[in-house]
Amino acid sequence: MPPIDLSTLTRRSFLALSGAGLAATSFPQELFAQSGRNILIIASGQDIPNFDPHTATGYSASFFMRNTYDPLVRVSGNPPEPVPALAQSWDVSANGRSYTFALNPAAVFHDGTPVTAADVIYSYQRALRLAKGNSWMIRGIVDPDQITAIDDHTVRFDLASPFAAFLQVIAWIFVVSKTTAEANEGGDDSATYLQANVAGSGPFTVRRAEPGALYHLDRAATAWQANGGNLDGVIWQIIRETSTQRLALQRGEVHIALNLTSEDMNSLESAPGVMRVIETEYRTFSIKMNTEFGPMADINMRKAIAYAMNYQGMLEAAGYAELMIGPLPSGILGHNPALAIYRTDLDKAREHLAMTATPEGGITLQMVHVNGNEQQRRWSLILLDSLQALNIQLEITPMNWPDMVAACQSPETFPDLFPVYQTANYGDPDNIAFAAYHSSRNGGWQNAVYNNPAADALIEAGRTEIDPARRVEIYGELQTLLVADCPDIFGVLEKRLLGMRDVVQGFSFTPVASNAVDAWPLSL
Numbered sequence: 001m002p003p004i005d006l007s008t009l010t011r012r013s014f015l016a017l018s019g020a021g022l023a024a025t026s027f028p029q030e031l032f033a034q035s036g037r038n039i040l041i042i043a044s045g046q047d048i049p050n051f052d053p054h055t056a057t058g059y060s061a062s063f064f065m066r067n068t069y070d071p072l073v074r075v076s077g078n079p080p081e082p083v084p085a086l087a088q089s090w091d092v093s094a095n096g097r098s099y100t101f102a103l104n105p106a107a108v109f110h111d112g113t114p115v116t117a118a119d120v121i122y123s124y125q126r127a128l129r130l131a132k133g134n135s136w137m138i139r140g141i142v143d144p145d146q147i148t149a150i151d152d153h154t155v156r157f158d159l160a161s162p163f164a165a166f167l168q169v170i171a172w173i174f175v176v177s178k179t180t181a182e183a184n185e186g187g188d189d190s191a192t193y194l195q196a197n198v199a200g201s202g203p204f205t206v207r208r209a210e211p212g213a214l215y216h217l218d219r220a221a222t223a224w225q226a227n228g229g230n231l232d233g234v235i236w237q238i239i240r241e242t243s244t245q246r247l248a249l250q251r252g253e254v255h256i257a258l259n260l261t262s263e264d265m266n267s268l269e270s271a272p273g274v275m276r277v278i279e280t281e282y283r284t285f286s287i288k289m290n291t292e293f294g295p296m297a298d299i300n301m302r303k304a305i306a307y308a309m310n311y312q313g314m315l316e317a318a319g320y321a322e323l324m325i326g327p328l329p330s331g332i333l334g335h336n337p338a339l340a341i342y343r344t345d346l347d348k349a350r351e352h353l354a355m356t357a358t359p360e361g362g363i364t365l366q367m368v369h370v371n372g373n374e375q376q377r378r379w380s381l382i383l384l385d386s387l388q389a390l391n392i393q394l395e396i397t398p399m400n401w402p403d404m405v406a407a408c409q410s411p412e413t414f415p416d417l418f419p420v421y422q423t424a425n426y427g428d429p430d431n432i433a434f435a436a437y438h439s440s441r442n443g444g445w446q447n448a449v450y451n452n453p454a455a456d457a458l459i460e461a462g463r464t465e466i467d468p469a470r471r472v473e474i475y476g477e478l479q480t481l482l483v484a485d486c487p488d489i490f491g492v493l494e495k496r497l498l499g500m501r502d503v504v505q506g507f508s509f510t511p512v513a514s515n516a517v518d519a520w521p522l523s524l
Contacts, residue, residue, distance in 0.1 A: 037232040040519055040524060042517055043257045043259075044258045051194060062513050070175060072085060082171065086175060096163075098157070101154070103154065107201055117153065118152075120175055134173060137173065141161065203225050204234060204520075213238055216236075230523040241374070245260060249501065261374055285491045289305070295416060300356050304353040304356065307349035308389060310382050317379060334471055339483060363393070366415040367415060367419075370399070377398070379491070380394070407448075408445045420446065421494075423515070427511065429471075433459050452485060454481060461474050462475055496515065498515070
């Protein structure tokens with residue numbers, strides 16, 4: 001990767017690039033104005049785990065993929081609708097099982113070679129073969145042997161079963177260059193190569209990557225996409241503390257801040273040059289419990305903790321939010337607003353604790369949260385205080401996101417309590433249900449350990465059913481089952497809170513993955 005032009009840097013910015021005080025320093029807008037370049041600076045508290053579009057997950061990975069790679073379609077608008085990306089058009093069969101995509105002949109990879117049907121087939125087959133990342137969205141839906149190249153620029157999918165959300169989910173299956181990936185296969189299906197290199201066709205390429213500090217993307221010389229803004233590049237800057245993000249935004253040192261709290265938003269209400277984005281989206285926050293190992297494997301311990309939680313305190317700490325009613329977000333297809341759920345009831349909490357191996361408490365549970373995420377820290381402290389009534393202690397450990405992801409690999413390494421924001425990538429209950437509760441997701445951060453064959457069966461039925469009325473019935477049964485099983489503390493539905501400088505133009509809110517900013521349409 002070529003180095004950043006150091007002649008354009010102030011002393012403070014040079015220190016930031018060289019690693020001094022990375023958590024607190026920022027890149028002032030004037031830094032790039034000196035060279036006449038339009039560089040969008042995004043402050044995030046989350047590192048990018050790796051560059052492989054078929055293994056990496058999380059909002060930071062989604063940001064990276066949607067800006068350096070292309071899917072067949074993208075989603076845009078509110079409510080989100082599929083729009084052309086690599087595919088300039090598509091046809092769907094009457095039975096909903098066959099999709100034919102016409103690729104845009106202008107689409108090229110960063111090395112200038114055209115994107116072809118062979119690349120699409122290779123990418124989908126690789127994603128399913130690796131069974132990581134976003135492949136859960138298409139597993140059991142796309143048969144890797146039923147993807148056909150009609151010609152170099154036409155590809156057909158014959159689905160194993162109907163799937164109403166198909167066009168929504170393929171926005172998150174990204175296409176890699178088959179030639180580049182196979183040339184760097186390395187005996188591991190190109191995993192080592194693609195973790196640190198990009199073989200995409202997206203509007204940006206990687207100029208510089210410093211894990212834990214920043215990721216600098218440059219506008220691709222081969223950018224072929226329509227409706228782009230004037231950005232020459234984007235910097236994803238790691239700023240762990242939300243208050244530091246807010247201050248950097250107020251000073252004009254970043255253009256967008258992604259991890260602001262309600263208090264931060266209140267402070268920004270009259271801040272000059274700052275726009276606040278406060279929007280409803282399908283975004284849940286729950287605290288997952290280790291249902292397979294340790295004290296939380298006992299359902300009565302899980303229920304004791306669920307009843308002990310101070311939900312009102314959790315809501316007050318959340319600010320712009322509402323309490324969850326079960327595992328699905330309110331307003332989504334099939335959500336049951338009358339579901340019987342857990343609320344603070346210390347008598348019931350003690351009743352369930354009495355049925356555990358430690359009826360008097362006297363144990364210490366382990367909880368982690370994202371380092372620098374003030375909201376998660378507050379909720380952890382509320383749970384700590386809530387458990388005092390049960391004579392249960394809570395050891396709280398802040399961790400960097402990649403380390404938290406690594407802890408999800410087995411029940412033995414997964415902590416007792418693990419907080420998770422789940423932002424829907426598509427506006428369908430299958431998104432939350434499958435990602436958060438299907439056992440095929442075990443080992444990943446969205447569902448590290450929960451495994452219930454009855455839940456799996458309902459989730460599979462819901463994602464393949466076309467009749468909306470029948471889907472509502474299926475998801476009703478699933479919600480009842482999950483509440484009874486109590487794998488999570490069902491927490492809050494937060495509104496998306498973004499801070500943005502008023503020089504940012506072209507931003508349009510979409511209620512799916514809205515913190516994985518699509519930079520291509522933006523201008524400064």
